[in-house]
Amino acid sequence: MPDSYRTLAQAALAEPPKTKGSRFTGEAFPVADEAEAMARLAAVRKREHAATHHCWAYRLGPDEQGVRYSDDGEPNSSAGLPILREIEGRDLAHVLVVVTRYYGGTKLGTGGLARAYGEAAALVLEKAPKTEVVLRVPVRLQFAFADTSPAMHTLGRFDAEIAETNYTADGTEITVQVRRSQADALMAAFVEALGGRGMAEHASD
CATH class of the missing domain: 3.30.230.30 (Impact, N-terminal domain)
Structure with a gap:
């Protein structure tokens, strides 16, 4: 599509x-x-x-x-x-x-x-x-403060725009608008880069 x-x-x-x-x-x-x-x-x-x-x-x-x-x-x-x-x-x-x-x-x-x-x-x-x-879909990413560098480095490899950022006691949660064809690849690369410590999921519009 x-x-x-x-x-x-x-x-x-x-x-x-x-x-x-x-x-x-x-x-x-x-x-x-x-x-x-x-x-x-x-x-x-x-x-x-x-x-x-x-x-x-x-x-x-x-x-x-x-x-x-x-x-x-x-x-x-x-x-x-x-x-x-x-x-x-x-x-x-x-x-x-x-x-x-x-x-x-x-x-x-x-x-x-x-x-x-x-x-x-x-x-x-x-x-x-x-x-x-460009048709984009929202993806939610969560990661610890210590993983900020690899998380943002991974995000920079994709056609994605940060739409929202929230900070919690445990770390950071961001919602990005990513090119539709790249959403699954972004989530897989994010989890791999953080050694399984982060969370990536499709978010509702």
Whole structure:
């Protein structure tokens, strides 16, 4: 299972040249979940209430789950699917793209629509800055004060961030956020480095 994904660092807007009089505007947003995606879509619909169509697609997880798209009244698969293909082609996750169309008086046909919606989506996705999000899980580590040096040395070998530190009469307890794929290896290395004296376990979020 992937432990990171590429998404957008911020929202973006782009508008390609008109196609036979029709105006297509692409907007792209980073979204945490379906609820945020639908809220973003509703805001675009409200702002651009005079538009003919608001076609959209989103992809949430880095796997193939959490995918939806809509042609919003355009011919079947002529709008939402081309938008989704642009998101998938860039391997982006947690991204919503809305392409708003103002009809220009000339029908474009299914092929022409697919190209126009795909081009608007591609343009805004190329413009939007990207970022990588690392998926982390919490791990709790406990060790005596005398074992602080080997404990911290072991921690430094992994992609881990200290989230919380507590001191007790017996030693130190820290909770770290570690890259998901490294959690089990970190716990095993920690126990080995301390000769079995420390404790390492998955912690709840």
